[in-house]
Amino acid sequence: MKDTLIFEESREGRRGFTLPAAGISGGAKEDFLPKAYRRSTPAALPELSEVEVVRHFTGLSMKNYGIDLGFYPLGSCTMKYNPKVNEDVVLLPGFAELHPLQTAETAQGTLELLHGLITDLCGITGMRWGTLQPFAGAHGEFTAMKLFRAYFDHRKDDHRKKILIPDSAHGTNPASAHLAGFQVVELPSDPEGYVDLEALEEHLDDTLAGIMLTNPNTLGRFEKDIRLIARKIHQAGGLLYYDGANMNAILGHARPGDMGFDAVHLNIHKTFSTPHGGGGPGSGPVLVGESLEPYLPVPDIRRDGDTFRWASEHRPRSIGRVSGFYGNIAVLLRAVCYLRMMGSEGLKAAGTLAVLNANYLKRHLTSLFDSPDKSLCKHEFVLSAKTWKEKHGITALDIAKALLDRGIHPPTIYFPLTVPEALMIEPTETESRETLDSFVDTLKDILTTAKKDPEALHRAPEKMPVSRIDEVRAAKTPILRWRKER
Amino acid sequence: MKIEKDLKYTVSHEWVRLEGKIAYIGITDHAQESLGDIVFVELPRLGDKMNKGDEACTVESVKAASAIYSPLTGSVVEVNDDLEGSPELINQKPYAAYIFALEAEDQAELKDLLDAEAYEKLVAEEAE
Numbered sequence A: 001m002k003d004t005l006i007f008e009e010s011r012e013g014r015r016g017f018t019l020p021a022a023g024i025s026g027g028a029k030e031d032f033l034p035k036a037y038r039r040s041t042p043a044a045l046p047e048l049s050e051v052e053v054v055r056h057f058t059g060l061s062m063k064n065y066g067i068d069l070g071f072y073p074l075g076s077c078t079m080k081y082n083p084k085v086n087e088d089v090v091l092l093p094g095f096a097e098l099h100p101l102q103t104a105e106t107a108q109g110t111l112e113l114l115h116g117l118i119t120d121l122c123g124i125t126g127m128r129w130g131t132l133q134p135f136a137g138a139h140g141e142f143t144a145m146k147l148f149r150a151y152f153d154h155r156k157d158d159h160r161k162k163i164l165i166p167d168s169a170h171g172t173n174p175a176s177a178h179l180a181g182f183q184v185v186e187l188p189s190d191p192e193g194y195v196d197l198e199a200l201e202e203h204l205d206d207t208l209a210g211i212m213l214t215n216p217n218t219l220g221r222f223e224k225d226i227r228l229i230a231r232k233i234h235q236a237g238g239l240l241y242y243d244g245a246n247m248n249a250i251l252g253h254a255r256p257g258d259m260g261f262d263a264v265h266l267n268i269h270k271t272f273s274t275p276h277g278g279g280g281p282g283s284g285p286v287l288v289g290e291s292l293e294p295y296l297p298v299p300d301i302r303r304d305g306d307t308f309r310w311a312s313e314h315r316p317r318s319i320g321r322v323s324g325f326y327g328n329i330a331v332l333l334r335a336v337c338y339l340r341m342m343g344s345e346g347l348k349a350a351g352t353l354a355v356l357n358a359n360y361l362k363r364h365l366t367s368l369f370d371s372p373d374k375s376l377c378k379h380e381f382v383l384s385a386k387t388w389k390e391k392h393g394i395t396a397l398d399i400a401k402a403l404l405d406r407g408i409h410p411p412t413i414y415f416p417l418t419v420p421e422a423l424m425i426e427p428t429e430t431e432s433r434e435t436l437d438s439f440v441d442t443l444k445d446i447l448t449t450a451k452k453d454p455e456a457l458h459r460a461p462e463k464m465p466v467s468r469i470d471e472v473r474a475a476k477t478p479i480l481r482w483r484k485e486r
Numbered sequence B: 001m002k003i004e005k006d007l008k009y010t011v012s013h014e015w016v017r018l019e020g021k022i023a024y025i026g027i028t029d030h031a032q033e034s035l036g037d038i039v040f041v042e043l044p045r046l047g048d049k050m051n052k053g054d055e056a057c058t059v060e061s062v063k064a065a066s067a068i069y070s071p072l073t074g075s076v077v078e079v080n081d082d083l084e085g086s087p088e089l090i091n092q093k094p095y096a097a098y099i100f101a102l103e104a105e106d107q108a109e110l111k112d113l114l115d116a117e118a119y120e121k122l123v124a125e126e127a128e
């Protein structure tokens, strides 16, 4: 398939549709739209026939890979299947045709569902109230860090600047804390990958603002000392933030609130089954306990008897808005649908099966790779291709690229940074045993090739529209938009 | 992996080359290899004062952004401007591509740096 931009396919004068004459008589152009608002040159839109446009976009869609096509074990991303009923519901005209500037009286159904969603998410996480505004996990982290800041500022504790973050954390954690004005201190992990309690002890002073943790951590292991950690942080005057990226592992089994966390973000596009990645915008609600509630963003959704409304007056200490309107509502409504379809028993079963599937795969793959640990994992686990690299010159990247040729989305690679040549695998609960077995067979096949013909793997992928991308150039001098040649 | 005999090292994988009171600082071959292709170096500013262990600047690769820690206390007297346009120099010649140089204030701190042998041992232990 040719790789052209739609702009490059454009031919002057070609049309897919001809607009009829306006049929409005009287008056010059100026009467309809003042000159200041009219363009002086026509917009540089591509000119194509309808079939060319259809072929262009159908061609693009065929290059895409998603969970609807096959297995997608992308660690830390929970690429679970998104049931189609979510789409049916959100396309109902009452939802699909909502306008963000509509009054609350005319959007009561939606407000009621969103209010109910906050309530349900609080139930799932053990928190008191929250906001659905943030557009992604990282945005949720940032929002929560702003809440921390507001909390300390209000207490005139503004010398508390230090946020502790484990060395295995996702890069968005330090970025969010830094952006909200905190100083990030990296916490080393102990040899088993847990928070190093001795190192933690050293930071428990009056400059401590708090800690950002995900539990289970990025190695897929549950921080068993979490209650102790929470007690120590609280005693030192700090707060705890829970990165909900790994929530799928403990759905219905454990709650961040009960572990002692003060704030949580959830990745709706991971745990609650809405499109993830190129497939759709994200959503990263933040839920908080009592201490942070007064600072939550406005507007809030409040219930007065049977009516729902936007409300800000009850939050004089709010950090303000974190979204222009109220977040990605169409995404949130899909999550409402998912929650209603699953029910609390269903959610708990999802958590259980996610962990079972991960352990099944781990059991079958551990002997093929270096594994940081051999114990049971939660919803994901990390393998290392270190020995493959040393003995056969085959890296985690080579294995990932070879998987592409075999019709499987690769796992996350080179994360967490604490594991060399990391492959981070998360099958999710939605995969069958047959799919998992076939993934194991595919990896075995790749590793056989690694021994016999390592060059073949260095050439991979060979069946994709492009082979190896020049990552350095893409990062250093990205071409972000098409420009007309002059 | 190359380790230069005459340099000093830190546990966070920086190297230090002393020329009188001036300490040139870069990252080790091992560090550049685990970071992967480096695409950006955020240099410190001339005159910046830093304490030993402070975050001096960051190096960004296709895999991650990593902090470079100052191995000594002192102020920045030189930065390697070449890295702005060609950060890949660190991948190509890690021990030639210094990132910045400090005028060291406290000679006593030099004792805390590792020699080549100790650094080699550290890398081997970390690989365990």
Ligand SMILES: Cc1ncc(COP(=O)(O)O)c(C=O)c1O
Residues within 6 Å of the ligand: A076, A077, A136, A137, A138, A139, A169, A170, A172, A173, A214, A218, A243, A245, A246, A267, A282, A284
């Ligand atoms: C552990 C962890 N934290 C935070 C995030 C950030 O979430 P988002 O990509 O929605 O901004 C991710 C995303 O992959 C993650 O894996």
